Amino acid sequence: MDVILFLIFATIAVVAAVNVVVQSHPISSAISLIGVMGSLAVLYLLLGAEFIAAAQVIVYAGAVMVLFLFVIMLLNAGTETRQSKSETAHLLGVPALLVFALLLAYFIRSQPDSGVHFGGFTGGSAQAVGRALFTTYLLPFEVTSVLILIAIVGAIVLARKEI
Amino acid sequence: MQPVSTIHYLVLSAALLLIGTVGVLTRRNIVIILMSIELILNAVNINLIAFSHALHQVTGQVFAIFVITDAVAEAAVGLGILIALFRNRETLQADEIDLLKW
Numbered sequence: 001m002d003v004i005l006f007l008i009f010a011t012i013a014v015v016a017a018v019n020v021v022v023q024s025h026p027i028s029s030a031i032s033l034i035g036v037m038g039s040l041a042v043l044y045l046l047l048g049a050e051f052i053a054a055a056q057v058i059v060y061a062g063a064v065m066v067l068f069l070f071v072i073m074l075l076n077a078g079t080e081t082r083q084s085k086s087e088t089a090h091l092l093g094v095p096a097l098l099v100f101a102l103l104l105a106y107f108i109r110s111q112p113d114s115g116v117h118f119g120g121f122t123g124g125s126a127q128a129v130g131r132a133l134f135t136t137y138l139l140p141f142e143v144t145s146v147l148i149l150i151a152i153v154g155a156i157v158l159a160r161k162e163i
Numbered sequence: 164m165q166p167v168s169t170i171h172y173l174v175l176s177a178a179l180l181l182i183g184t185v186g187v188l189t190r191r192n193i194v195i196i197l198m199s200i201e202l203i204l205n206a207v208n209i210n211l212i213a214f215s216h217a218l219h220q221v222t223g224q225v226f227a228i229f230v231i232t233d234a235v236a237e238a239a240v241g242l243g244i245l246i247a248l249f250r251n252r253e254t255l256q257a258d259e260i261d262l263l264k265w
Contacts, residue, residue: 006167010175017179017202021186026194033198036179040205047172047216049224052208052231059231064201064238071242072194075249100181108173114217116167121216124224132221133228144232151236158243 002117005046009039026072030065037061047116049124172213179206191256193248197241204234 016035023029037060044053133141179202186199208227215223245255252260 002167003165006171010171013175014178014182017182020195020198020202021182021190023195026192026198029195029198033201036202036205040209043172043175043209044212046167047212049212049215049227052212052224052227055228055231056208059235060201060205064235067238067242068194068198071245075194075246075255104177108170108177111169111173112217113168113170116169116172116213116216121219123219123221124215128221129224129228132225136222137225140229144229147236148232151239155239155243158240158247 002046006043006116009042012039013043027069030068030072033068034061034065037065046118047124048119048121051124051126051129169213169217172209176206176209176213179203179209191258193245193255193257196257197238197245200241201234201238204230204237 013036016032016039019032020029020036023032037056041053041056041061044056183199183202183206186202187196190196190199208230211223211227211230213223215221215227248260249255254260
C-alpha cells in the first residue's frame, strides 16, 4: 500500500513539476504547481509529518498560489516568446548535468538506508512539532517572525504607487 | 514489490530540484522563474522530512516550517518587486530587463 501510494503521488509530483516548467502560459504553470503541492502533502503524510502536510496545503496550495494567480491576473502575463538557444549552453550543459547526476547518485547512495512505512514515525503531530518549536527552537522562531515583519513592510513599500 | 526507503524520497527530491533549476535557467517569464524557486524549496522540504522520519527526530520538521515561512516571505517580496517592475517597464520577460547590463 505504501509503495503504491508513493509511486502514484511521486509520479504526479514529477509530471506536474515538468508541466510547470514546460507550459508557456503562467496560469497553466500555477495550476500544475498546485498539483505538485497537493501530492507532496500526501507524501509528507506517508512520512508521518501531519502538521507539515496540513501547513503545506493551507500555506502553499492556499495562500501562496492565490497570491501567484492574483499577480498573474493583475499583470495579464501573456505567453512568452521563444528565442534561439545559445551554443555554449548545449555544449556545456550535458557534461555538467552528467557530473551533477553522478555526484548526486554518490551522495544519495552514501546515506543510511532505512525503510519507510506509514506509522513508522509518529512524532510529527502538531503537539510534538509545537513543543520543539517553542522550547528548543524558540530563538529561530522569533527571528522568523521578524523576517515576516520585514517581508510585510517590504511588500507594502514595493507595491506603492510612487516608486 | 520493493518497499519504499529513504533513498526513494531523496531521488524524488533530486528530481524536483533538477526540474526547478532547469525552470530557473531556461524560462524568461519572471512569474514562472519564481514558481520554479518554489519547486526548489519544496525539494528541500522533502529531504528534511525524509531525514526526520529516518532519524526519528522532529527537528527536520521544525526546519521544514522555517523553510515554508521563508518561501512565503520570498514569494510576497518577489511578487511586490514584480508589480513595481511591471509598473515601470511594462514587461515580465527577464531578458528585456537589462538596465544594469553593460
